[in-house]
Amino acid sequence: xxxxxxxxxxxxxxxxxxxxxxxxxxxxxxxxxxxxxxxxxxxxxxxxxxxxxxxxxxxxxxxxxxxxxxxxxxxxxxxxxxxxxxxxxxxxxxxxxxxxxxxxxxxxxxxxxxxxxxxxxxxxxxxxxxxxxxxxxxxxxxxxxxxxxxxxxxxxxxxxxxxxxxxxxxxxxxxxxxxxxxxxxxxxxxxxx
Amino acid sequence: xxxxxxxxxxxxxxxxxxxxxxxxxxxxxxxxxxxxxxxxxxxxxxxxxxxxxxxxxxxxxxxxxxxxxxxxxxxxxxxxxxxxxxxxxxxxxxxxxxxxxxxxxxxxxxxxxxxxxxxxxxxxxxxxxxxxxxxxxxxxxxxxxxxxxxxxxxxxxxxxxxxxxxxxxxxxxxxxxxxxxxxxxxxxxxxxxxxxxxxxxxxxxxxxxxxxxxxxxxxxxxxxxxxxxxxxxxxxxxxxxxxxxxxxxxxxxxxxxxxxxxxxxxxxxxxxxxxxxxxxxxxxxxxxxxxxxxxxxxxxxxxxxxxxxxxxxxxxxxxxxxxxxxxxxxxxxxxxxxxxxxxxxxxxxxxxxxxxxxxxxxxxxxxxxxxxxxxxxxxxxxxxxxxxxxxxxxxxxxxxxxxxxxxxxxxxxxxxxxxxxxxxxxxxxxxxxxxxxxxxxxxxxxxxxxxxx
Ligand SMILES: Cc1cc2nc3c(=O)[nH]c(=O)nc-3n(C[C@H](O)[C@H](O)[C@H](O)COP(=O)(O)O)c2cc1C
Ligand code: SF4
Numbered sequence: 320x321x322x323x324x325x326x327x328x329x330x331x332x333x334x335x336x337x338x339x340x341x342x343x344x345x346x347x348x349x350x351x352x353x354x355x356x357x358x359x360x361x362x363x364x365x366x367x368x369x370x371x372x373x374x375x376x377x378x379x380x381x382x383x384x385x386x387x388x389x390x391x392x393x394x395x396x397x398x399x400x401x402x403x404x405x406x407x408x409x410x411x412x413x414x415x416x417x418x419x420x421x422x423x424x425x426x427x428x429x430x431x432x433x434x435x436x437x438x439x440x441x442x443x444x445x446x447x448x449x450x451x452x453x454x455x456x457x458x459x460x461x462x463x464x465x466x467x468x469x470x471x472x473x474x475x476x477x478x479x480x481x482x483x484x485x486x487x488x489x490x491x492x493x494x495x496x497x498x499x500x501x502x503x504x505x506x507x508x509x510x511x512x
Numbered sequence: 513x514x515x516x517x518x519x520x521x522x523x524x525x526x527x528x529x530x531x532x533x534x535x536x537x538x539x540x541x542x543x544x545x546x547x548x549x550x551x552x553x554x555x556x557x558x559x560x561x562x563x564x565x566x567x568x569x570x571x572x573x574x575x576x577x578x579x580x581x582x583x584x585x586x587x588x589x590x591x592x593x594x595x596x597x598x599x600x601x602x603x604x605x606x607x608x609x610x611x612x613x614x615x616x617x618x619x620x621x622x623x624x625x626x627x628x629x630x631x632x633x634x635x636x637x638x639x640x641x642x643x644x645x646x647x648x649x650x651x652x653x654x655x656x657x658x659x660x661x662x663x664x665x666x667x668x669x670x671x672x673x674x675x676x677x678x679x680x681x682x683x684x685x686x687x688x689x690x691x692x693x694x695x696x697x698x699x700x701x702x703x704x705x706x707x708x709x710x711x712x713x714x715x716x717x718x719x720x721x722x723x724x725x726x727x728x729x730x731x732x733x734x735x736x737x738x739x740x741x742x743x744x745x746x747x748x749x750x751x752x753x754x755x756x757x758x759x760x761x762x763x764x765x766x767x768x769x770x771x772x773x774x775x776x777x778x779x780x781x782x783x784x785x786x787x788x789x790x791x792x793x794x795x796x797x798x799x800x801x802x803x804x805x806x807x808x809x810x811x812x813x814x815x816x817x818x819x820x821x822x823x824x825x826x827x828x829x830x831x832x833x834x835x836x837x838x839x840x841x842x843x844x845x846x847x848x849x850x851x852x853x854x855x856x857x858x859x860x861x862x863x864x865x866x867x868x869x870x871x872x873x874x875x876x877x878x879x880x881x882x883x884x885x886x887x888x889x890x891x892x893x894x895x896x897x898x899x900x901x902x903x904x905x906x907x908x909x910x911x912x913x914x915x916x917x918x919x920x921x922x923x924x925x926x927x928x929x930x931x932x933x934x935x936x937x938x939x940x941x942x943x944x945x946x947x948x949x950x951x952x953x954x955x956x957x958x959x960x961x962x963x964x965x
Pocket of ligand 1: 567568595685724913918
């Protein structure tokens with residue numbers, strides 16, 4: 320459910336000056352806004368927020384949301400209230416790779432809790448925490464529609480199903496060696512079944 | 513082997529791409545509909561097919577389509593519901609990932625039938641990579657003249673877009689979905705007005721599930737009568753079932769409606785029986801929102817008849833001894849699974865996903881979650897069990913959207929059929945101390961003695 324957003328833009332509009340999205344992102348946002356009838360470009364807000372999050376270290380600060388509001392000619396509150404409603408928008412900083420482990424029935428039945436414990440011990444973090452090197456955040460989420468491949472986790476655009484300890488080890492190793500941020504909007508995803 | 517209509521070419525190399533899809537008869541329904549049929553004739557075939565909504569409610573699709581208001585000069589919209597978030601359901605993802613073009617084809621044929629010139633596929637944000645697959649398929653369809661202006665020279669125009677959500681189960685509810693598609697929070701709207709009259713941007717709108725739209729393809733190709741020959745009674749055609757839990761072969765299966773539940777669970781063609789040689793304890797046949805059934809009511813109805821995979825047979829016995837086909841999210845639990853813990857798991861889900869608009873749902877789901885958690889940890893008492901029943905009753909029917917009911921039913925059903933297991937948690941807190949792996953000793957449901965006159 321909704322999280323409280325701290326800080327308001329009115330206090331320090333100048334912080335926004337530092338925010339700039341890449342040309343590619345701006346082009347994507349412009350194209351997204353054109354997909355709706357005249358005057359209905361607010362419809363693009365959810366997809367635009369995904370682009371904004373990928374451009375902003377994986378989370379939406381009030382300043383970033385203000386910037387989105389400006390880009391889309393919306394009131395800031397319209398952006399805040401949407402960002403705080405949906406679970407995929409992070410309103411606090413997160414690690415480069417957010418490991419989102421499904422905890423709902425079918426996954427739970429097939430060992431989701433062992434997965435959460437194992438990752439937690441391996442990275443020495445608890446649910447909701449980020450590893451000190453800023454690489455991983457451990458998060459639990461509700462059903463991701465992969466019950467047939469339970470237990471599973473999502474990281475960025477990637478789905479990893481039928482998890483075992485060995486599989487988790489190699490996944491974490493791969494992410495460490497790649498060392499880059501995983502976003503939902505990534506085009507080069509590698510799912511594992 | 514049952515007949516397949518949607519996953520016929522599932523195994524074909526390259527079926528994800530346009531060339532293979534087209535070579536295997538793809539886009540024939542668009543040719544047939546646009547060139548040889550009027551929109552009303554397409555609607556007529558869908559009516560004849562008896563197709564019922566595959567998103568969960570099972571409402572007849574042809575009837576829904578004929579309710580669409582058609583005021584002059586106002587655009588109409590078709591919106592595909594690809595939000596798929598009901599725990600236990602993953603069939604739409606499978607279909608969109610494996611055969612994306614069948615959804616695109618169904619969207620074109622259906623949009624034509626409804627007179628829509630702009631259509632949207634609203635897909636849950638977590639399925640971002642599936643949205644990419646659909647976007648590629650849409651680009652291929654444009655490139656080959658199936659989308660855009662003057663399709664096949666018929667003068668019909670259609671633009672199709674994929675919209676990703678932000679992560680919220682409630683956006684699967686059709687009016688919440690429309691709110692979300694308008695760039696707002698996913699708060700369900702009060703009905704009426706129904707989307708058929710005032711939907712997206714206040715215009716007449718049809719919202720249909722992915723599988724429903726895909727089923728329009730074989731219906732138009734082969735005719736509604738042919739489709740209606742498959743199945744039993746008012747359960748016509750084929751259905752995708754997402755099978756998961758403690759079974760040997762989890763996965764998505766296309767079944768002819770009418771397959772016996774016993775065959776579905778135990779035959780090698782489908783689930784392949786219970787994993788690790790265990791016994792089945794319970795089954796949730798239609799996604800987390802439908803009542804759970806104890807083992808003795810899964811394969812047989814209370815009257816002792818074979819239970820079939822149809823809308824009617826699964827709900828035989830109503831809420832006393834039946835359940836529902838729902839979205840086809842079929843979850844099986846083995847003898848070691850803990851029903852109290854599973855019910856708590858579902859409650860936590862609904863509490864997390866409540867949009868918070870109605871007090872009975874917002875407060876009630878949280879209350880049930882807390883009480884269930886207490887019971888599950890062995891810290892509850894006997895009166896908590898009746899308290900749960902009471903809270904569930906107070907939510908049911910008192911909310912804007914059916915999420916409230918969906919949260920209440922599983923709790924009520926679990927207590928109805930597994931009360932002794934709830935009591936066990938109160939009486940033997942020591943034995944459930946490490947509940948992570950379910951029960952060490954199986955606790956099986958107790959079949960009530962038949963009442964004799
Ligand atoms: C809480 C809730 C969640 C729902 N989630 C979905 C969903 O994920 N996918 C879906 O197709 N229908 C879902 N529905 C049903 C839709 O409201 C709607 O009935 C359906 O999209 C209509 O399509 P159909 O007639 O083709 O089934 C949900 C309903 C409720 C109340
Ligand atoms: S029943 Fe629950 S989810 Fe539905 S509108 Fe009310 S509060 Fe929101």
